[in-house]
Amino acid sequence: MFDLVVRGGTLVLEQGTAVADLAVEDGKIVQVGPELGAGREEIDARGLHVFPGLIDVHVHFNEPGHEDWEGIATGSAALAAGGGTLFFDMPLNSIPCVLDARSFDAKLEALRAKSLTDFALWGGLTPHNLERLPELAERGVIGFKAFMSNSGLPEFPHADDYTLYQGMQTATRLGLPVAVHAESDNLTARLAAEIRAKGGKGVRDYLASRPVLAELEAIQRATLLAQETGCKLHVVHISSGRGVVLAAEARARGVDVSLETCPHYLFFDEEDLERLGAVAKCAPPLRPQAEQEALWQGVLEGLVDLVASDHSPSSPDLKENPDFFAVWGGIAGVQSTLAVLLEAGFHRRGLPLEAVARLTAHNPARRFGLQGKGGLEVGHDADFALADLDQPFTLRPQDLFYRHKQSPYLGHGFRGTVRRTVLRGQTVFSDGEPTSSTQGQLVCPKP
Ligand SMILES: NC(=O)NC(NC(N)=O)C(=O)[O-]
Numbered sequence: 001m002f003d004l005v006v007r008g009g010t011l012v013l014e015q016g017t018a019v020a021d022l023a024v025e026d027g028k029i030v031q032v033g034p035e036l037g038a039g040r041e042e043i044d045a046r047g048l049h050v051f052p053g054l055i056d057v058h059v060h061f062n063e064p065g066h067e068d069w070e071g072i073a074t075g076s077a078a079l080a081a082g083g084g085t086l087f088f089d090m091p092l093n094s095i096p097c098v099l100d101a102r103s104f105d106a107k108l109e110a111l112r113a114k115s116l117t118d119f120a121l122w123g124g125l126t127p128h129n130l131e132r133l134p135e136l137a138e139r140g141v142i143g144f145k146a147f148m149s150n151s152g153l154p155e156f157p158h159a160d161d162y163t164l165y166q167g168m169q170t171a172t173r174l175g176l177p178v179a180v181h182a183e184s185d186n187l188t189a190r191l192a193a194e195i196r197a198k199g200g201k202g203v204r205d206y207l208a209s210r211p212v213l214a215e216l217e218a219i220q221r222a223t224l225l226a227q228e229t230g231c232k233l234h235v236v237h238i239s240s241g242r243g244v245v246l247a248a249e250a251r252a253r254g255v256d257v258s259l260e261t262c263p264h265y266l267f268f269d270e271e272d273l274e275r276l277g278a279v280a281k282c283a284p285p286l287r288p289q290a291e292q293e294a295l296w297q298g299v300l301e302g303l304v305d306l307v308a309s310d311h312s313p314s315s316p317d318l319k320e321n322p323d324f325f326a327v328w329g330g331i332a333g334v335q336s337t338l339a340v341l342l343e344a345g346f347h348r349r350g351l352p353l354e355a356v357a358r359l360t361a362h363n364p365a366r367r368f369g370l371q372g373k374g375g376l377e378v379g380h381d382a383d384f385a386l387a388d389l390d391q392p393f394t395l396r397p398q399d400l401f402y403r404h405k406q407s408p409y410l411g412h413g414f415r416g417t418v419r420r421t422v423l424r425g426q427t428v429f430s431d432g433e434p435t436s437s438t439q440g441q442l443v444c445p446k447p
């Protein structure tokens with residue numbers, strides 16, 4: 001008797017799809033094949049697709065300290081509702097930011113108490129904590145996150161070239177990647193100052209202060225620094241097709257760089273930002289439609305390694321300000337990643353299902369050295385999502401598990417409904433509701 005058998009689902013594997021049963025014991029996948037023996041629990045998955053559980057490498061759940069923006073219980077429930085089983089929490093927006101062992105421990109305690117899904121932690125890289133990177137590595141961080149532009153938080157200052165240079169050398173020695181928010185501080189700060197001095201405070205003014213050039217310049221500089229230091233570089237939330245091409249060129253000449261984009265850059269454009277306003281404000285900002293199509297091209301050609309949500313909401317009051325520069329930047333989307341990739345990718349653009357799994361599970365696990373995660377292989381953790389690809393839904397506020405029922409995706413129609421999410425063999429989400437709490441464990445990289 002197996003603990004669990006999932007019967008007759010269409011498994012989304014790295015090389016394609018296959019109809020098979022999947023058997024689980026002690027939280028791990030132990031057999032995949034036709035007509036497996038009985039399980040104590042059986043799930044009828046005929047007509048459903050079985051995706052590897054999504055690994056979202058970029059979220060801000062902000063606890064401890066800012067659970068009024070988003071919390072671990074709500075954020076992880078939303079992830080599970082969207083088919084996710086593991087998230088990497090960013091080191092900023094919580095109080096304190098994760099910049100040393102003590103702040104890591106504070107976050108770990110909160111995560112262990114409240115997370116429905118598994119989790120990993122990014123440590124921060126700022127000018128003030130260069131000597132703390134080894135102790136963060138010791139604790140098990142997935143890598144180090146640096147901002148090349150203003151982060152919006154005074155306690156998380158941006159990394160200048162010297163800081164990146166030193167931090168990358170240390171990270172290389174520690175065998176961990178550095179992730180960068182790639183926008184030039186010099187360009188974005190001075191353009192914003194100039195525009196604001198003339199009284200600019202609208203959406204178009206904000207967009208003008210963060211041109212694609214600012215992203216390209218930062219990607220260029222970060223890849224050069226990574227090349228010189230031999231550092232593994234991860235470029236988070238690339239917003240433009242040209243950014244993808246530039247980073248992919250660096251990879252082609254031997255730089256160890258991975259490319260992340262987010263569902264919102266694939267789903268919305270500048271005009272949507274004008275229409276939607278604050279709920280769709282993020283940095284880098286949404287781009288013109290031609291840039292978005294070029295970004296899709298990068299995804300369809302396999303140049304983009306992974307898609308992560310960059311879920312970064314705030315309390316609603318911070319989203320209300322007549323000055324668009326002063327509005328909180330960050331989009332609530334952790335629940336919608338699979339829905340966006342299925343609707344805008346698979347259904348509308350022919351993105352193969354195995355590419356969806358590669359972008360959301362295989363590549364994240366491989367890039368960040370997570371053994372036993374990220375695929376429906378024998379020996380891996382039994383982390384998966386059952387989805388009905390033909391069942392449409394329109395996202396409503398009451399469907400969201402976020403602390404605040406806000407998201408730019410509200411009101412949009414998607415084809416592809418997550419019916420059930422399973423973490424290490426346990427159902428954590430089923431029929432529209434979380435079915436358990438605090439299952440989550442810390443996942444550390446194995447170099
Ligand atoms: N402090 C943040 O959470 N910032 C985030 N905000 C965005 N992307 O608008 C980010 O990832 O840069």
Ligand SMILES: [Zn+2]
Pocket residue numbers: 181236237283284
């Ligand atoms: Zn960022």
Ligand SMILES: [Zn+2]
Pocket residue numbers: 058059060090310311312
């Ligand atoms: Zn972020």
